[in-house]
Amino acid sequence: MKFLIVGASGFIGRHLLAHVRSLGLEAIGTQARSRVPGLLTFDLLQHRIGDCVSRSFFEGQGPFYVVICAVISDMDLCLTDPVRAHAVNVEKIIQLIEDVRNWNATPVFISTNYVFDGRIGYYTEEHPVSPANAYGRHKAEVEQYLQRNIPHALIIRPDKNIGDDPCEYHFFSTWYRLLTAGQPIVCIEGQLISPTYVDDTARAIVMACRMGLTGVYHVVNPEYFHRDELARQFCFAAGMSPSVICKPISDFHFPDNRALKAYLDGSKFRRTTGMQFTTVREVMQRFMQKVRQMET
Numbered sequence: 001m002k003f004l005i006v007g008a009s010g011f012i013g014r015h016l017l018a019h020v021r022s023l024g025l026e027a028i029g030t031q032a033r034s035r036v037p038g039l040l041t042f043d044l045l046q047h048r049i050g051d052c053v054s055r056s057f058f059e060g061q062g063p064f065y066v067v068i069c070a071v072i073s074d075m076d077l078c079l080t081d082p083v084r085a086h087a088v089n090v091e092k093i094i095q096l097i098e099d100v101r102n103w104n105a106t107p108v109f110i111s112t113n114y115v116f117d118g119r120i121g122y123y124t125e126e127h128p129v130s131p132a133n134a135y136g137r138h139k140a141e142v143e144q145y146l147q148r149n150i151p152h153a154l155i156i157r158p159d160k161n162i163g164d165d166p167c168e169y170h171f172f173s174t175w176y177r178l179l180t181a182g183q184p185i186v187c188i189e190g191q192l193i194s195p196t197y198v199d200d201t202a203r204a205i206v207m208a209c210r211m212g213l214t215g216v217y218h219v220v221n222p223e224y225f226h227r228d229e230l231a232r233q234f235c236f237a238a239g240m241s242p243s244v245i246c247k248p249i250s251d252f253h254f255p256d257n258r259a260l261k262a263y264l265d266g267s268k269f270r271r272t273t274g275m276q277f278t279t280v281r282e283v284m285q286r287f288m289q290k291v292r293q294m295e296t
């Protein structure tokens with residue numbers, strides 16, 4: 001089993017690459033603008049995958065997986081720079097999918113809960129997609145392409161990923177920096193999320209590939225929180241008095257829409273794989289343990 005991870009300099013891709021290699025499996029990771037040692041440079045807007053990765057990587061003992069983590073994830077940029085964002089998130093991703101199809105590799109597309117508009121919430125894989133912003137529409141377009149053309153593809157929909165490393169960029173590291181600077185955590189009122197440990201997402205992707213799963217799976221922690229409640233719990237875990245401000249979404253003046261309740265029902269994946277997810281409390285504890293280690 002071999003993996004090509006496209007977008008391995010990003011949050012999920014980085015953890016996926018580390019997990020795959022920790023299992024002794026062969027993997028190549030790509031980056032676009034980052035300069036992480038050991039990653040190949042592959043920019044969807046400039047290169048074809050065959051220019052950067054030798055086809056011979058996918059010779060020998062299969063199966064072969066190409067995990068697509070590459071994305072322009074800035075939701076407002078997807079609206080304000082629509083040509084570039086659509087090119088990266090849709091057109092060039094589809095070109096990549098077609099290129100690796102000729103290599104006999106299975107695409108694993110990392111999609112998003114934003115394929116739903118968040119009016120209903122707790123979505124299953126059976127719910128029809130209903131994206132409310134450009135980013136969600138891009139993801140839904142690629143999902144639809146895969147469902148029509150590559151039925152053995154795997155589509156993973158994560159919700160908000162969280163980490164335990166204070167040096168990485170995610171909710172907890174951002175919130176900890178704000179709190180230590182004496183600033184409040186400002187949250188969108190009424191937003192529900194299933195914060196999922198990034199290493200669980202990495203583990204789940206590999207597990208799904210090992211089991212030969214195809215089709216759509218929601219890969220999420222079964223716990224879900226209002227964003228402001230999660231922030232409050234984080235303050236408690238950090239030993240600080242809660243400093244959380246909740247504002248209606250209209251106060252943020254986002255150029256594009258945000259989903260309020262795009263949290264997912266992940267029971268299909270858990271039932272199929274038996275995978276247990278790390279609780280948010282454990283992730284917070286690990287995060288604080290690492291903070292203390294850094295401070296001593």
Ligand SMILES: NC(=O)c1ccc[n+]([C@@H]2O[C@H](COP(=O)([O-])OP(=O)(O)OC[C@H]3O[C@@H](n4cnc5c(N)ncnc54)[C@H](OP(=O)(O)O)[C@@H]3O)[C@@H](O)[C@H]2O)c1
Nearest residue numbers: 007009010011012031032033034043044070071159160161
């Ligand atoms: N993180 C979450 O909470 C979350 C939640 C739901 C869904 N997802 C989905 O999960 C996937 C991974 O998310 P993430 O958080 O790891 O994203 P991320 O941290 O923003 O990383 C994005 C990756 O895409 C690469 N990339 C950007 N533009 C590119 C281009 N033109 N050509 C090739 N690569 C390009 C980046 O490379 P450089 O940095 O080197 O430029 C980086 O490796 C995405 O599809 C995202 O939609 C993530």
